[in-house]
Amino acid sequence: MKAALLTGIREVEVRDVPEPTLEKDTDVLLDVLTVGVCGSDMHYYRTGRIGEQVVQFPYRVGHECAGCVLKTGTVVEGLSEGDVVAVDPLISCGECDQCRAGREHTCRNQAFLGCPGQADGCLCERIVMPAASCTPVPGGVTCEQAALIEPFSIGLYAQKLAGDVAGKSLAILGSGPIGLCVLLAARAAGARAVYMTDIRDNRAELAGQMGATWTGNPNRQDIVAEILQAEPNGVDACVEAAGEQSTLNEGVKLLKPGCTLAVVGIPEVDRVSFEVASMRRHELTIQNVRRQNQCVEPAVKLVAAGEVNLDPMVTHRVDLDETAEIFDIVADYNDNAVKAMIEIRA
Numbered sequence: 001m002k003a004a005l006l007t008g009i010r011e012v013e014v015r016d017v018p019e020p021t022l023e024k025d026t027d028v029l030l031d032v033l034t035v036g037v038c039g040s041d042m043h044y045y046r047t048g049r050i051g052e053q054v055v056q057f058p059y060r061v062g063h064e065c066a067g068c069v070l071k072t073g074t075v076v077e078g079l080s081e082g083d084v085v086a087v088d089p090l091i092s093c094g095e096c097d098q099c100r101a102g103r104e105h106t107c108r109n110q111a112f113l114g115c116p117g118q119a120d121g122c123l124c125e126r127i128v129m130p131a132a133s134c135t136p137v138p139g140g141v142t143c144e145q146a147a148l149i150e151p152f153s154i155g156l157y158a159q160k161l162a163g164d165v166a167g168k169s170l171a172i173l174g175s176g177p178i179g180l181c182v183l184l185a186a187r188a189a190g191a192r193a194v195y196m197t198d199i200r201d202n203r204a205e206l207a208g209q210m211g212a213t214w215t216g217n218p219n220r221q222d223i224v225a226e227i228l229q230a231e232p233n234g235v236d237a238c239v240e241a242a243g244e245q246s247t248l249n250e251g252v253k254l255l256k257p258g259c260t261l262a263v264v265g266i267p268e269v270d271r272v273s274f275e276v277a278s279m280r281r282h283e284l285t286i287q288n289v290r291r292q293n294q295c296v297e298p299a300v301k302l303v304a305a306g307e308v309n310l311d312p313m314v315t316h317r318v319d320l321d322e323t324a325e326i327f328d329i330v331a332d333y334n335d336n337a338v339k340a341m342i343e344i345r346a
Contacts, residue, residue, distance in 0.1 A: 003124035004323035004342075005058040009048050010331070012324035013058070020128040025074040027128050030067030030085070034147040035122055037340040038064055039176060039243075040266060041114065042331045047268060053116045062121035063089035063113040066146035067134070068345075076131040084141075085134040086149035087122070088296050089113035105293040112291075123323060125344055135296050138304045144341055145303055148310040150292075151339075153299040154264065155181025157292040159189060162237035162262040166190035169235040171227060171254050172212075174242030175203040177313055177339045178264055180210055182239050184308040187211045195227045195235065197250075198242075202336040210312055218246065224253045234259070243267040248274065257282040264289040316340040 003017045022029055040050060041061045048055045069083045079085070092099050092107035099107050114121030137146045159165065159182050170186050172179045175198035186194050195214045196207040204215040214230065216223040228234065234256035240247050243265030251261040252275055261284060274286065302308045315338045318326045326340045 001125040002320055003060050004062075004320055005060050005123075006044060006055060007058045010045060010328070012045070012327055014321055014323060015058075017060075017124065020126055022071060022073055022128060024130070026076060026131055027073045028069055028076060028079055028131050028134055029071040030087070030127050030129060030134070031070050032122055032125055032127055032344045033066045033068055033084070033143040035062045035342045035344060036064030036147050036151065036177075037062075037326060037330050037342065038151065039178070041121075042327070043266065043268060044114075044116070045327050046331055049116075050266060051270065055116045059116060060120040060123055061114040062123035062342075063115075064147050064150040065089075065113075065122040065127075066137075066143045066149075067127065067129075069134070070126070072131065079131055079134060079136065083136045084143060084146060085136050086146040086296060086300055087113075087129055088133040088135070088153075089122070089150060090291065091119060091130055091133060103293060105291050123320070123342065125320075135300055137300055141300070141304050144314065145310050147341065148314075148339070149296060149299050149303065151177050152181045152184065152303070152308070152310060153292040153295040154178055154289070155183075156185040156295045156299050156302075158182050158239050158241075158262050158264040158289045159185040160295070161260070161287045161289055162239050163260050164189075165237055167192050168237065169193045169195070169231050171195045171197075171235045171238040171251070172207075173197050173238065173240050173247040173250055174244075174265055175200075175207040175212075175215070176241065179239070179241035180207060180313050180338075181310075182241060182264070183207060183210055183212055184310070188302055188307050193231070195230070197223050197247075200333060203338060206312065206338060210309075218250070224250055227254055238262070239264060241265045245269075245272050248272055252278055252284060255282065255284055257284070260285040260287050262287045262289055313339045314341055318342055320344055
């Protein structure tokens with residue numbers, strides 16, 4: 001089968017690789033339909049690493065995908081040949097202290113699609129996944145939307161960790177795909193006002209089109225002053241979705257005392273800092289967000305019910321043979337790219 005592989009820093013090749021096979025009776029074989037290009041894929045593409053997770057080339061990335069069931073293991077229930085599924089890229093052990101505590105996303109023995117040293121990614125024609133990682137989607141949900149369930153579930157989880165936003169205000173710093181997913185989750189949860197920022201005008205404009213109350217560009221305006229003019233006491237919650245020191249600083253300045261800064265952005269540096277005096281005086285909580293936890297099914301339900309619309313964030317659609325070209329575009333934020341989708345099979 002064909003697969004797109006990272007072969008070096010900013011190098012991608014489409015090659016033939018061995019077909020996957022069912023080895024466990026709890027697994028399913030999937031035809032990969034659509035794959036979303038994620039910011040974490042770009043970390044590996046641009047630098048070859050995220051923290052201690054270092055790529056050994058050649059390597060296959062990709063973890064946002066929808067699949068069609070080709071074959072199921074002998075004990076699999078609830079999935080049949082032909083079902084379209086949203087794939088949770090996490091493979092947890094189910095036995096460690098974290099899994100027993102309901103924290104499969106911090107499983108001590110986990111494997112994650114497209115994560116070096118854990119599992120090959122889904123940028124290929126077929127994959128094998130545990131049935132537990134596959135959630136069937138209703139017929140009204142498109143394959144593209146099914147693939148976007150993965151980032152939307154992260155946005156939903158980040159919003160939940162930031163706190164109850166019903167009737168309240170929220171700032172989202174960074175209007176890339178994850179920030180936009182947080183926006184959709186916050187609107188579905190009944191947020192009164194959502195303030196969003198980005199250094200790229202097209203992303204801030206898209207945030208406005210998707211329901212943000214206010215958008216701003218920190219390169220051209222004092223976004224903290226302008227948001228605090230609208231919310232003099234500060235916002236009730238803040239999600240940092242850019243992975244930058246500047247947005248972490250802004251988040252601390254924007255929050256009401258006693259509130260939470262949820263950090264979902266992934267910095268490319270090894271260390272960041274916080275202004276401790278303000279954090280202490282205002283008794284702020286810094287909440288890191290590790291992917292998602294138990295949010296896939298709620299995400300599917302929200303999309304299927306039409307309560308959120310993921311489609312506007314998709315700006316590019318290509319096939320597998322164009323992976324190198326689209327990685328270059330997304331990595332450099334060219335052509336007003338927001339979310340690129342790689343269509344593996346119609």
